[in-house]
Amino acid sequence: MERFVVAAVLAVVAVVAAQVVQRRRPEPPTQSGVRAGWAPPGQLDRADFDGPGRPWLVAVFTSATCASCKETTAKAAVLASGEVTVQEVSWQDRKDLHDRYDVEVVPCTVMADAEGVVHRAFVGAPSATDLWAALAEARSPGSSPEPELGRDG
Secondary structure (H helix, E strand, O other): OHHHHHHHHHHHHHHHHHHHHHHHOOOOOOOOOOOOOOOOOOEOOHHHOOOOOOOEEEEEEEOOOOHHHHHHHHHHHOOOOOOEEEEEEEOOOOHHHHHHOOOOOOOEEEEEEOOOEEEEEEEOOOOHHHHHHHHHHHHOOOOOOOOOOOOOO
């Protein structure tokens, strides 16, 4: 009987601890202005993604049923380096992140710095050249002949 009581107390403590941890998770960063679900997020919490210590993140929000998502993910993958994390965020695998950042249209590609500030974003399937140029411009302003690429999502 004593073991049952100890087990029950431990179970209650575990449930309470899980609820406390869940409540402490911060809300997603504040987005500037009112966003429609088709607009890319302006701020990310880098802890939600792979490589939070790297200076740059290219997150490609996708769906397994989307052919242009596969193409966009393949184009973005070549941007990966020691300075840049590229991560596919599939709706089927990470619906929580799609909901957290209000991403309703895929593919949606965002390029964020170490603090999670989104510098460039594309809604729809960008060309490989546009992805490369947008990341280059975000990392080193003035380096692209088209500095506005990816600014309007």
